[in-house]
Amino acid sequence: MYYFNMFLFKKLPSLFGMTQHELSDLCFGAKHKFIRRISSQETFLFQELVDLCNTLRISLADFITLNPNEPFLDNRYKYVIPENKFKPIVFQPKNIRFVYGPNGLGGNITRVDFAKTMGVSLTTITRWSNAEICSLNLPDMLRICNHYKINIDSFVIDDNKHLEQIEKKKEASELPMRIWQELTEMKQIIEKEREDYRLLKKENEQLKITLKSGLYLGEQSNDYSANTQERKVRKWTVNWDLLQNLRSVLKVTDKEIIKVAGMTNYKYSSRDGDIPVTALVRICNKWQLSTRHFFLRNNGVQPPLYQYSYYRSEDWKTVVFHPEHINDLFGSDALTNLKRPEIAELNGVSEASIKAWRKPDSTMRLSDFIRLCNTLDVTPSCFITDNNRTELSYSMSYTEFLVEENRLLKQRILRMKEKLRKLKDEKNLTDE
Incomplete structure (x- = not known):
């Protein structure tokens, strides 16, 4: 079952060294929207979450998780992806149409069945499927995935980090707290090892260049001339x-x-x-x-x-x-x-x-x-x-x-x- 990592969302201002108003203005274009999205997720459009991820260069996988107790790592560099490596995240509302119909993602349900289950009108389903007027909010997006056991990557392209698969880990939330703690510790260790590997790789590349340059520099004059x-x-x-x-x-x-x-x-x-x-x-x-x-x-x-x-x-x-x-x-x-x-x-x-x-x-x-x-x-x-x-x-x-x-x-x-x-x-x- 998918959960929204509300704890990380609330920590974003302090994580980026900004006030709530500053972050809200940056990500939502208005100073008071951030606090409103916290108080009422019904007003939080899913596209807004995707836009926020693109603005801050954070993978959607950090916000949509199978773990209701997702650990918070108090270091923005554990979340923020370097600009030259970040790939824009794309929400594809048109894929909502693949939930219903023969051999649909939700089984052989009709459009009427889908609208009834979601408690909305057929017009709303049409709006959800249209990228220009899509009004699908975050809770409904999660409800679609959780009710019909559909992986979130059926609707979103995020090549920055692997989006968890609901079918493969649907029983994960039932694991004992002790296991979750061990997984959390392992996750932190892996993140640190990845960061150390990145730095060592960068230094290794610099050393290779320096060695080559030492040979090359001896072959030409160092004197200044036009x-x-x-x-x-x-x-x-x-x-x-x-x-x-x-x-x-x-x-x-x-x-x-x-x-x-x-x-x-x-x-x-x-x-x-x-x-x-x-x-x-x-x-x-x-x-x-x-x-x-x-x-x-x-x-x-x-x-x-x-x-x-x-x-x-x-x-x-x-x-x-x-x-x-x-x-x-x-x-x-x-x-x-x-x-x-x-x-x-x-x-x-x-x-x-x-x-x-x-x-x-x-x-x-x-x-x-x-x-x-x-x-x-x-x-x-x-x-x-x-x-x-x-x-x-x-x-x-x-x-x-x-x-x-x-x-x-x-x-x-x-x-x-x-x-x-x-x-x-x-x-x-x-x-x-």
């Missing part, structure tokens, strides 16, 4: 849309953003989002947003806006901007083999601007920063330490990975040489 621009590497871009809509994403006022960013006037100073890099880093650290959401390889597609919970990183690690690393761009053994005047000319600025950029209170804005990365073929990671995990909204090509890894490795060598030089000076050591 010819390096011929490599098929997408330019860096700033997610300006996210910056311009930070207030609505974070659910805060302009005044709060101004205060955190250390600016006197956000609208004036931002120049449509073009804020100082130091201001962006302060914002990221305050609201635990990885800078990788703001600096992207341009794939020609504007990333959609998500709710705050999507951007917020778990197990936060402080982001640090290193304006002094701009010194790595020019001089002997530099990343680019260019002189400061040449870098200034390439970026259309004065040498004084570059001097101001590399100070602790750097005046460098995001447009300056991204232009510098693109003209000199360096990565934002050369200047920003950000060790927070995040799902990238774009895929990185093998060549792009090589370019970034090459620059970062060369910069680390520069830092090590500088440390050795200082150590020699302090200890009065010679090269011998």
Whole structure:
């Protein structure tokens, strides 16, 4: 017998770090519908539940279960499916017609028999079968499945997670509580093992790429030249849309953003989002947003806006901007083999601007920063330490990975040489 996981439904606001009104407005388009769906499921259309699952990227299998005591896992990442893996769930009202008729899912019942059993009119049955005007609510959907022993996947396509089969597990609800507890514990262990496997697999893939890149990098020159621009590497871009809509994403006022960013006037100073890099880093650290959401390889597609919970990183690690690393761009053994005047000319600025950029209170804005990365073929990671995990909204090509890894490795060598030089000076050591 199918049950609706009301406990999970009630916990959605806290699970996503939102108020009931915020979640209701996001999923139902009105602030008070969420609480109304809790108080009366008769007003809860089944299509609304499917839309909610698609909005939050949660499988329908987490809400429709054979277990009346379905355990609640207080971690949204146990429910939320990454955007690049989530497949939209589709409700097919037209399949209601297959319940009745010869060899129908409900047996050899007529349309009249079906309407009588459900306690509705023939007109209502017609409305249920029409996707444009379907008014089938959640309790009636479950009643159809439970009364006629029809699996929920006869009416819904959800490729994200296996929907339980009512025929195979119709006696599951009769199991002793002790068995349910053991199953719950096993389920939690399996979920953790899957998450560990996913992380290990990701790290393993990165290690393979790193090993290959180590071999490949030794075959070509690391020196900067105009010819390096011929490599098929997408330019860096700033997610300006996210910056311009930070207030609505974070659910805060302009005044709060101004205060955190250390600016006197956000609208004036931002120049449509073009804020100082130091201001962006302060914002990221305050609201635990990885800078990788703001600096992207341009794939020609504007990333959609998500709710705050999507951007917020778990197990936060402080982001640090290193304006002094701009010194790595020019001089002997530099990343680019260019002189400061040449870098200034390439970026259309004065040498004084570059001097101001590399100070602790750097005046460098995001447009300056991204232009510098693109003209000199360096990565934002050369200047920003950000060790927070995040799902990238774009895929990185093998060549792009090589370019970034090459620059970062060369910069680390520069830092090590500088440390050795200082150590020699302090200890009065010679090269011998």
